Amino acid sequence: MTEGSPGTTGTAGKTRAGGTAVTAVTGSAEESASVAASVATTAITEAAVAANPLRDPRDKRLPRVAGPCVLVLFGVTGDLARKKLLPAIYDLANRGLLPPGFSLVGFARREWRDQDFAQLTYDAVKQHARTPFREEVWKQLSEGIFFCPGEFTDDGAFDALAMMLKEIDETRGTGGNYGFYLSVPPKFFPVVVQQLKRTDLAHGPEGAWRRVVIEKPFGHDLKSAHELNAITSAVFPESSVFRIDHYLGKETVQNILALRFANNLFEPIWNRGYVDHVQITMAEDIGIGGRAGYYDGIGAARDVIQNHLLQLLALVGMEDPTSFDADSLRREKEKVLKAVQLPQDLARSTARGRYATGWQGGQPVVGYAQEEGIPSDSITETYAAIKLEIANRRWAGVPFYLRTGKRLGRRVTEVAVVFQKAPHLPFSKDDTEILGHNALVVRVQPDEGITVRFGSKVPGTAMEVRDVSMDFAYGESFMESSPEAYERLLLDVMIGDPPLFPHQREVELSWKILDPIEEFWASQGVPEDYPAGSWGPASADEMMARDGRVWRRL
Structure with missing residues (x-):
């Protein structure tokens, strides 16, 4: 023994x-x-x-x-x-x-x-x-x-x-x-x-x-989410139903609330007057592995966007709650999700793809269609990108770009708030040729932390400005390691503390956002291929280019 x-x-x-x-x-x-x-x-x-x-x-x-x-x-x-x-x-x-x-x-x-x-x-x-x-x-x-x-x-x-x-x-x-x-x-x-x-x-x-x-998943569309809720609510009261979205248990996700509402530094500019756009990304460098039976028919959008990324959007976009109790947090998140508007032209404002053969970590890998257990007529996507807007006073006109995919360049999840450029630059063109947008980036995984990107003078006699980054890393700033998300969530279940668990209303609002996109994609046939190890299909870059923007380099 x-x-x-x-x-x-x-x-x-x-x-x-x-x-x-x-x-x-x-x-x-x-x-x-x-x-x-x-x-x-x-x-x-x-x-x-x-x-x-x-x-x-x-x-x-x-x-x-x-x-x-x-x-x-x-x-x-x-x-x-x-x-x-x-x-x-x-x-x-x-x-x-x-x-x-x-x-x-x-x-x-x-x-x-x-x-x-x-x-x-x-x-x-x-x-x-x-x-x-x-x-x-x-x-x-x-x-x-x-x-x-x-x-x-x-x-x-x-x-x-x-x-x-x-x-x-x-x-x-x-x-x-x-x-x-x-x-x-x-x-x-x-x-x-x-x-x-x-x-x-x-x-x-x-x-x-x-x-x-x-x-998760809490259903595969709005109708099935209703049916699942009817089954559980007939047996357990809503206060006894804990829907696990493990992203909400991550320290860096919870830190979005601390960053926004514990500091007067960011909240005054956290609005349409200063923010150009927001990018929320969850990229994975792995394929589906042995999950063909679960993944095919579900796809990237249902698997990640409906829950993880829309919850991140709600935390970024919500108004300040009166307190951090469950009801107050849910109320503000629901307001944001209810205000989300889909683009009128889904063909130009969404993108989907599936990974093809390529190289990952120096090793050749098969494409999604060649994975064991995937039917030959599958139209399931492994990459999804969508553009959303929030129709309220704070965010009107500010696009939120959400993307997720498998077999991408590397594993990373982040929220990037990209600010507008300064309205007037008293510099010559040559001084600021490579100057970009200021950005605040919350790194959810790996290397959890926050990065602020801003312009700074390059040492020397000339006035040359270049983008630099100021970085906060959890591992360097705190002596103890962050608990795993499931530690926090399991303890919350046993204590009966529900703020980090989505309410049924949040689930339904998320499906109302995603269902029309899924219905449109279902009529479009096979998703566009992208090489394994790349950053997704060309249509995703074209979607951003139409708005005069580009995806962040991760």
Whole structure:
């Protein structure tokens, strides 16, 4: 047995009624000390709040610690669970943000026992966790790991899940607080939700909470989004539905709000009087990999623009909220999305393409049409670019250009606010020949940070002005690394803090924007090819050139 693996936790008793396992805490002195330390941290937090009754319990100077609960993870064998969710749970435990009694239940179509799921979790943590591996943290976390085998259509499996959760409540003190994370294909959302309703798992006793977490996509158009919402809202109240858009959990995305509303430096010029245009880009250097079954028929616009990029547009374009509570943020984002206008000529103001054979990282790669599992008559795009405008007083006449694609030059996500040129330049043409637009660029990934581009005098006796950049990088300015997005979002689910989760109204408004574009593209046949490793189809550059602009060099 590998040192530190699930089989060597040092616990004496995994005994559960019916012959399966629950944890009896009978570990070493080291384990006891770890548990005591976690309890002490929680006690200190509660004492600090009690000592000052006027302090907001969500004061950011105090750690936000989840209360007793069980997280049920459907789809534990997928890449999302292995690479993101399970490591994020460990990282939260390692930071002291999960209570000692926290429990994790995996549900999948596998003939596994608890220790098999624990081994999967251990391997995922060792390979993908952000924080260092600590044996004492793993020992405590592994005591609360359980597995329930079954299919989503199997009533008996969900009956067994209900019994398991009740036993966990009794043995680990989780108080009937359950979160259900649906890391499954969208077609299974209604099945799982109905099973939770049938077994009465969707509603807990008085004082307990039940929450459901749904991964994007939230439907594939407005109609299906309505249908999905009807299914979930018939079982869970809206306040208990958490729609995950992991981009909203990224520190740099949240920093858009801090940049705008905590500084008087930018907000006075954050409007049509000074901004020329905005570019929002999510570029990937990878292809579809083994996701042909999911990706074909979805495409770049539905996969990225409808959720990630329109959420970024809303954060950039929104008015200042009265506070950062969920209702205030959503209200302002919804106003922006409702004010978005499509261009009249979609042929001239949108572009789509799909990657062809080419070179990526010095290696030859196949085109989308040659990827395994892609039908010969596919018209799915892997690149999408659209031009939008926001019809309100702040942004009237300012175009927002959104683009995303696979097999592009490199992986980068950024928001660039490009400012108008100075109205008068008292320089000769030769002095400022290479002077461009001022720009403020928020780098979401990688190399998270913010860059400001402006003109500066070149050293020397002549008055020569050249573009330079002033750079802020998270990794250099703060001593600690940024948490992964799923750490923040999972903790918010367990605490019940919803500001970073899109409301159903936001989802519907986003589909209202995208649906007409998708309908137009569906009538245009096969997308334009672009070489893998390039920056997209020629039509995307032509779209910008018609407006006298160019895409930023990334």
